[in-house]
Amino acid sequence: MSKRILVLPGDGIGPEITAEAVKVLDALVGEGLDVELDEGLIGGAAYDAAETPLPSATLDMAREADAILLGAVGGPKWEPLDISVRPEKGLLGLRAELGLFSNLRPAILYPQLADASSLRAEIVAGLDIMIVRELTGGIYFGQPRGIRTLENGERQGFNTLVYAEHEIERIVRSACDIAMKRGKRLCSVDKANVLECTELWREVAERVVKNEYPEIELSHMYVDNAAMQLVKWPKQFDVMVTTNMFGDILSDAAAMLTGSIGMLPSASLNEKGQGMYEPIHGSAPDIAGKGVANPLATILSVAMMLRYSLGESAMAERIEKAVEQVLDQGLRTPDIMSEGMTEVNCEGMGDAVVAAL
Incomplete structure (x- = not known):
């Protein structure tokens, strides 16, 4: 049976970085990875659409998924909201509902x-x-x-x-x-x-x-x-x-x-091996929409997903080696840019990892 992955882009740079991670998944699907992707709302984007940071439809899909890929949640736009419906409550609620303790x-x-x-x-x-x-x-x-x-x-x-x-x-x-x-x-x-x-x-x-x-x-x-x-x-x-x-x-x-x-x-x-995978950075609203976010943490989160929830360690290693190859080539997003390297945007970094695969 194919495994189900729920993609939750979220807020800020979330949609940009998850799009690049999905490119990597799509490349592996073309080489035999048997997964199906769903997409849902969480955080501020969910509140804007449904007045709740964790809609019941998202929670239902999350319960059925073998793994979840999350972008990021939150931003100043939603800070005036009552704490009970702020974007972060969607993330905390998902962790609690699925028992994601580790x-x-x-x-x-x-x-x-x-x-x-x-x-x-x-x-x-x-x-x-x-x-x-x-x-x-x-x-x-x-x-x-x-x-x-x-x-x-x-x-x-x-x-x-x-x-x-x-x-x-x-x-x-x-x-x-x-x-x-x-x-x-x-x-x-x-x-x-x-x-x-x-x-x-x-x-x-x-x-x-x-x-x-x-x-x-x-x-x-x-x-x-x-x-x-x-x-x-x-x-x-x-x-x-x-x-x-x-x-x-x-x-x-x-x-x-x-x-x-x-x-x-x-x-x-959680105790069943179901997992939610995400970069540890936040939604970075100051650079959202500028195309300069670093997608590598999200792409490496896909590698962790393949290893810990989907039983595909070999493909996980391929992603990690592809990331190292891209760094060896001197490609850098602005946050890791240094003298003598070549600066690329978020999409360019994702394309480079896919090419390295």
């Missing part, structure tokens, strides 16, 4: 882009980190939450950080499964010295590794130190696992070590 965010420095990193080449050369972020729990989803008025008339905002043992167990297992295929080293990031919730996180992580993955070398690090160490000595890390909010922050910091946030894909998986 977010994989690789931070890989391509040697061709070593000069684009904000750190010295010797610090980041050969960088290859996988950050595993818990995605459906923690402070982003915890209840109670809101803004209330106190007895003295002052307003107070409040959110709840909460994790149950089973939520910690499954994300640690997900990270361990990845670590077993890499260097068998796992760093669990928490704030156990001040947050009881992450004190439990540390206890559960130790139990899971000891009882189920004795080959893995487990270490712990407080999140503030982890942020510092990512900048000081990033190559000490192999696989990192952490909470929703900490992972959100650390993965973006790690992204900039690689030279551009426009180069990094991500995967969000």
